Ligand SMILES: O=P(O)(O)OC[C@@H](O)CO
């Protein structure tokens with residue numbers, strides 16, 4: 001990871017931007033955490049951030065397999081049954097999803113400046129619709145959205161599939177991955193972006209172990225800290241979000 005405590009040098013220039021969704025644009029990771037804590041409590045086990053780090057950003061079934069195996073409950077609860085049980089609670093929570101600080105300002109800024117932007121999320125279509133119910137206008141600024149159940153996404157993050165599919169759907173000739181900046185919150189997502197040859201800004205939850213920061217090109221505590229100029233992107237015109 002680069003050191004940003006000194007005067008930053010300009011990287012890039014970045015021409016295209018890909019946003020993760022859960023835990024990056026939308027404050028939805030807390031719903032998964034809450035539901036998983038409730039389920040594990042039934043088995044007298046506790047959900048911790050080392051397990052969370054292994055699950056976040058992944059496709060639902062891949063995260064579910066990690067959950068039942070890592071917690072040692074796979075004999076009592078299959079990954080498929082875990083998803084059914086989790087779903088009952090999540091579907092009531094997702095429509096209340098809120099944007100994370102700085103998300104709206106950054107998306108609107110890049111869109112206004114004509115920088116092609118898109119979303120690449122491990123979430124499948126039905127969850128995406130529930131989570132973005134109250135944020136349709138903001139998500140309509142995205143050139144496209146690639147979902148976890150997209151046929152081109154054979155494997156979830158940390159496989160590069162989703163970011164390569166997202167890059168391939170921008171207009172014009174193929175975009176050099178080095179000119180693409182990915183925003184991610186999850187260790188698996190950061191790895192996926194690097195596996196795709198792209199630059200990645202990580203906005204990790206502070207409870208995530210800092211060993212997960214190493215792969216990212218830049219670590220921010222919030223999207224509000226992002227300086228587009230560092231990446232050769234157009235500067236913000238004011239400091240308000
Ligand atoms: O790829 P994102 O948008 O983080 O979504 C993954 C997810 O379904 C929850 O961790």
Ligand SMILES: [Mg+2]
Pocket residue numbers: 020021022023024056057184185186189
């Ligand atoms: Mg995420």
